[in-house]
Amino acid sequence: MKPKETAEHYILSSSPHAHSRASVSRIMLDVVIALLPTTAAGIFFFGMPAVWTIAVCVSTCIVTEALCRIAMKRENTIGDLSAVVTGLLLALNLPAGLPLWMAAAGSVFAIGVAKQVFGGLGMNPFNPALAARAFMLISFTGPMTTWLKPFWWKTPDAVTTATPLATMKTWFAAEATASASPHGLCNSACTGVPGLLDMLVGNMPGCIGEVSAAALALGAAYLLWRKVITWHIPVSFIATVFVYSLFAGGAPATMQVLTGGVMIGACFMATDYVTSPTTSKGKLVFGFGCGLLCMLIRQFGSYPEGCSFAILIMNALCPLVNRWTQPKPFGAK
Amino acid sequence: MATAILIIAGIGMVAAVALAVADRYLSVKEDPRIGMVTAELPGANCGGCGFAGCDGYARALVAGTAPNGACAAGGDEVAKAVAKILGVEAAATERRVALVRCCGTRSEAIRVGDYNGICDCNVAAMTAGGDKGCTYGCLGYGACANVCPKGAISVHDGLAKVDKRLCIGCGKCVRACPKHIIELVPASATIHVLCANPDKGPSVRKVCGVGCMGCHLCEKNSGGKEAGHFTFQGFLAKVNYDNPPTDGAIVAKCPAKCMVEDSHFESGH
């Protein structure tokens, strides 16, 4: 008596029945591709320690993601490449030469605590890589602020050094209290400051991925061309930093932009979809907030670099920014 | 030591007098039920109900803007007490429970399309009328289960079933079902026809192995038309719940196998 089903059914779905064929994994792949120039630059300047850090971070992130999904009894999501992006971004935000177990611990924190606890991709309130970096900065302050010199193997007697940012910090501090002329101060502090060309190509101490502004700009241009990101956040972020440092004194504005995490932060960290606003207006506000907080921390805070904290705090504010920058519907009063 | 005790006591006295005076001369008259409800609530101010403290919840309850029973800390006891104060207790009537009038599981009722969409009957029904061959039957995407406040409805094998023991007869599922096949029936009724397809027998058979064909056998076996246990709509038998049949023997005699006795109905959980 049982009715027989026909061999093949048509697919029933709600419209639209056309798709642009964009996909999450393709977007993530684009981010990885955009990060390749700066990865290469980092390896070029810092050598094998950079390679090891990147390898450990990426592989640990992938493994952690897989284990978390198994523990949660949910489908495996390694294929969307988001764990690769997180691992790579985290590694690029670490100093080369960091003990590898620390890099691994940071990666576990990034995926395990900052991402999968909330249910995985799309749910995390904070950028996983930055949350992990903040966690590491507080837990392993010493190793996290010990920097390899570029081409350190050529000067075996002085392998580590201070970053230009730390130097700038002393500038701010000196300016605040100094009775001597700023010019004189500059001269005394200028020993640790790289030239403009060095800052552009990345020939200065710093995190693996943040030193080469040119490579980062190349990657950002690729992302803009692929329409993975829009211009709003990077431009408003960098412009805020630039304008602020023009008026605040201290280090020159170009140096504030080109050193430290501003470039990688503005182009790759703050533009993370999940933790940034969706509307153009919201993105402009978000970028402005990141730039302002970053400079406030740089000028007044106890950490030399405020970029990651600034973005994290703006991540927290993102829902409120979103709330107050909702688009007005077409035809609404 | 004595000064300390005196001062604390003094502060207490002053505060008490001030509050007493304030309460006497400044207090605003309000619905006394708010105070009564607040007294019944646990007073933990845990905020678990989604309101700012027990007082906020009490106000919302009295204003009728909050559902009773949101206080997890107080539980059923409190909910009952609150209901008593608010006078929302319905007069004692016959308990009614929801019944899904379909028994076409995936193996019995054919599907005519590969549905690729969100799991909700209402939108599935908007997509080519749903993927079930029988356009009257349960789609099994759980719109009813989603709205059930008691978790009494579960979907198995593409078919929603109500657990009679958990159902409180609120009727939310009745309104949620896009196919309008859920109805509230007396909990005491034991025999049900689980089909809603009024089409002729052959066209029902084309899409479902357990659909009612309107053969009237159930009516005949339960004492004929005069007994009035069944009504018919098109080629579909319906139980007359004002006068439901009680003889379980007719169930086995249903050639379409769409008639069930209570046990089936309760197996939802």
Add this chain to the structure above:
Amino acid sequence: MSYYLVILVGAVLVNNFVLSRFLGCCPFLGVSKKTETALGMSGAVVFVMTMAAAVTWCLDHWLLRPNDLGYIHTLAFILVIAALVQFIDIAMKRFAPPLHAALGIFLPLITTNCAVLGAAEINCKQGTGFFESVFFSFAAALGFGFALVVFSGMREKLAHANPPRCFRGIAVALVTGGLLSLAFMGFSGLVKLPY
């Protein structure tokens, strides 16, 4: 002027009451599901903490210290704050119904809140002047409100998230709060607070 700015920045960002001192965690978790409620709660906290600071300062400086009774200040403060909140509640309902409608429902929640008492305690311990104390409490309450509103925005977003079963509800909120606290550590050293 700049001294008050330092107090403000210090209490709102650097030593945030919730995120750095971990005071007032109960309403921080309890009333942060919706931004509207969080805003109301913040208003109530600002109001009560400022009032409480003024009253407890007077109590401390005019009654307890002259009688050498500093050691019972905690007890006395709780008593006075509780009575004060009740009194404000009644008076507000009578004289400012709209304000009561906005803030009133939150008042009972903070009758014996540790943040309110904590601010009074800190003032007492530091022995600061009247205006300083009141301003500090006001700033601390602003900081509390800021953290609460930010957190409520995140929790509204979390309501649409899909965490693993064991982390649902308050667990994931606590993790978020922890990460928020981590982010706020970036502000450390922004100003050198006197306390």
Add this chain to the structure above:
Amino acid sequence: MKTVKSQFKFKGGVHPDYNKELARDKAIERMPVPAELVVSMSQHLGAPAKCVVKAGDFVKRGQVIGEKNGFISVCVRAPADGKVTAVEKRLGPAGGKADAVILDTTAKEEGAGSGEQGTPILPPLDWKTATREELLKRVEEAGICGMGGAGFPSAVKLNPPPAKRCEYLILNGAECEPYLTADFRLMLERADRIRVGVEIMRKVLGGPAVRIAIEANKPEAIAAMEKAFADIEGNVEIVVLPVLYPQGSEKHQIFATVGRVVPEPPALPIDVGCVVENVGTVAAIADAVEKGEPLLERVTTVSGDAVAEPKNVLAPSGTKYADLVAFCGGEKEQPAKVISGGTMMGFAVSTLDISTTKTTSGLLLLSRKRVFQYESGPCINCGRCVRACPMNLNPAEISKAVESDDVKSAEDAHVMTCIECGACSFGCPAYRQITQLCRRAKASIRARIAAEKAKASAAAEKEKLKSQPVLPEGATRGSK
């Protein structure tokens, strides 16, 4: 008469693959009347027509078989001679069931010499001499409704309330849906009919300015319209719109052509002085007036990579999809999806045993490689849907809210303004069913509003019955 470029660009929109080359060069072909027609009583927006025939009746081509049933409704006429074999509920393309008349067109009524060809069904009118009322009545009698998709009764549209004046008559020739070429072919082949239709409508609407909106990817159509309208008098312009989906949406077309913004529902285009009508409808109005030919057939594009010969078919409404496909050479391969309408807003159907209506603009058979599957992946907040939404909504927030059963938030995010154009889902990299989630929210909001209305009217009823004065709420308060 002049041709201008659109001055106004709306925000959002997407660029799907148009795939129009499959059928754009195929001239309109008339299909022989199939043996069986299933004529639905609900071919338009509004109340379904009331069926006035029963099984066993013989009907003539053009005879009224369903009467207009309410203000927003149109009549249904028999598309061919035949015998009514049954009147029963049949599944329509949108998934709803409606009464349908099943006609056997092979059966001949004994004795009666079936309708002589050439005799007009309704007396032809000269639009120049006919009055406005006569013309309106004719549009209504002819059963004409918008043929672009929604099927809004044309007679209602052409007769706006006296307080509202129509300043612009906009002809929708955008045809922004992928695959569809029916309107394009119509503009090429029946430009003269469109012109007559425009003159009739202009007369009925009291002489508004005319804007003919055509997307820039149809230069032949623009040329044909330029030729047909070359010597027309009055304020007539052809507006060339940039190629962008959903350019054919009423609200967006009004903005793109005349720069006016229709407010949120329940506002209608007439509230900003505009009437928009599809080119097919305009041609049908011309036929109804000049030739006395009611709306009995329409051009439907049968296309897709699983059809042997994609064609633009002129078929009687009520033709089964299976017959249409057979007329186009059958299936080239097993289709994985069959769509009634275009790929952006059309309805997927489960069977070819469904019939065309006055609004069926296309029938697409897509093979497996043209079909994608939705996934319910998590939203990554990329903002593509926000940028794509032509209504300037935030589809990401709406979809997330609906997924967690928070319809209230979706309503606060203006989900009721959504036009379901599908631009959000089209670009979603997580392949989320955003449009469907919006539909779900809209359905439940509509249900809630209906329930509230019912409750309110019930309460009002109750209030009337109560003769006793009700104790005011404050009366019990006070004593402590």
